[in-house]
Amino acid sequence: MRRLRNDLPYTFRPPKVRWWVRPFLQWANRRLLLEKKYRIGSIDERGFGKVKELVDAGDAVLLAPNHADHSDPHLMMEIGSRHRMPLHFMGAREIFEVSSRASWALQSMGVFSVDRDGPDLSAIKTAIGLLADGVPLVVYPEGEIYHHHERLDPLHEGVASILLKAAGRLSDGRKAWLVPVGMRFHHDPAVESTFVGRLNRLEDRIGWTPRPSMPTRDRTIRLGTGLLGLKEIEFLGEAIRGELQDRLCGLCERLLGEVEERHGRDPKAGTPPERVRALRYRLRRRLLDEKEPALGEARAALLDDLDRVFTALQAHSYVGDYLLAEPTVDRHAETIMKLEEDLFGFPTYPTERRAAVAADDPICVSDLIESGELTKKEGAGVLTGVLEKRLTRLLASL
Known part of the structure; x- marks a missing residue:
């Protein structure tokens, strides 16, 4: 676990998508980061065709992967690129504070900051707004990287809370979906x-x-x-x-x-x-x-x-x-x-690894709210429990 400074003032960094630079950043993400730095030799993925359909329909789609490795967000960026989904990401404030160039690149790819230690209203409002506008969002409910790829740590209820709030802002028949995403890495x-x-x-x-x-x-x-x-x-x-x-x-x-x-x-x-x-x-x-x-x-x-x-x-x-x-x-x-x-301060990646990524069947949160299975008072806890069971099952299958 990396020791990061957390005694600095926090400034919210919103997403600032720069479409003209995205092709280059996607190439750099694939070649320089996934292949060279993190040694991801191949990616076996399944289940994202259905996710793509929901995104194309303009629904609110929140993807919730487990967080086991530093390459996780880069892997999700690559999957978004493959399926032509404009994925946005909620990222820890500390990754924006590495350098101004890193912050610029992250924001250009649709990543925005969140202060994980406090009520970051700017990040929450941004996440709800993106989902309500039909922009697919990736949030890691574990919050930290623990490097035990086959086991989950307790999930934060904030992910479910954000989607429940976004669901309340949808109209015209659009629905809110939660997509559990399992990720595992197999070493050569x-x-x-x-x-x-x-x-x-x-x-x-x-x-x-x-x-x-x-x-x-x-x-x-x-x-x-x-x-x-x-x-x-x-x-x-x-x-x-x-x-x-x-x-x-x-x-x-x-x-x-x-x-x-x-x-x-x-x-x-x-x-x-x-x-x-x-x-x-x-x-x-x-x-x-x-x-x-x-x-x-x-x-x-x-x-x-x-x-x-x-x-x-x-x-x-x-x-x-x-x-x-x-x-x-x-x-x-x-x-x-x-x-x-x-x-x-950072692990080494001496040999190639194979990434296995699976999107589980999307959970229609809007239907669960309409049926009364999810309520405003206890809905976040119930939905988080469902997500935890789905992710645990996914990891066992990868």
Whole structure:
């Protein structure tokens, strides 16, 4: 999980589609990013013919993919290009803050920013407006990239809320649709030959003597457990004994609990990602308060709490039994990529991968509202539950 600055003022970046530059950006997305950077050698896709029909009919179509890899949005851009669908995207504010050129390119392709840690009304209004105008929109309901491609993390209800609001603005017989999209990546078997060298670099990074003779599975678990112990010592003062999953959950809960004691807990935040977002929002408001600016030790304490919250989310993002339960080549590769991102800032892609992408049968939200199966009060939760079941089933089929 990449550590991104979140103590900066936020400026909403709206979509600014520049049709004249789209062909070049689509080519660059395919050749420079998908093929060269992310090593996507082939894309197996299915189910997007029906999505195209709904888009051509002018209906409100929201595509909700799982979010397992940094190449996800680039893959969806390519699919939109193949089917001539003018896909727009809601993207995390941080990707716009990399550089002005990156922001310009993203906005040119129909991407707009969202502040995931607070009530970003500009992003919500933009999303509802696009859907009401018949522009297909891609939103990732997991919100973060966790690198475990076969399992979902809890979904945010914001995606369902946006579509429900957009459905209320439709007329002339137009309908609102939610399209679950499953995405998985399969590595070339040759990736296994890269594990030894990559684990060597990871071990060397933390000052360990590389152990290339050790079995890959044992070595990967040993490295991950060692990194967890370092984090426990950093924040808790000692390495904790116990099962890996219990330790991960314990570190996450302990860190969130400590920060919530100082800054309060949002009663509506239940899952660790929701608690993280609520805390980051409160901490950023305090850091950016111009009337009573936090200076010196007070500012340092707030930044330290941001680090604690980030580490809590890191611990949550690891599923302790993911590799242990089924040590396939793909799961080994995903785990090593995740460790590389945490230690080096970004994973490596040493061999080709095959992307499998499937659009499930679209869910007609308008019909569910009309039948009374979805209500304004509880509709977002119900629809999110349906989406989670559909995505879980899709991932198992890819």
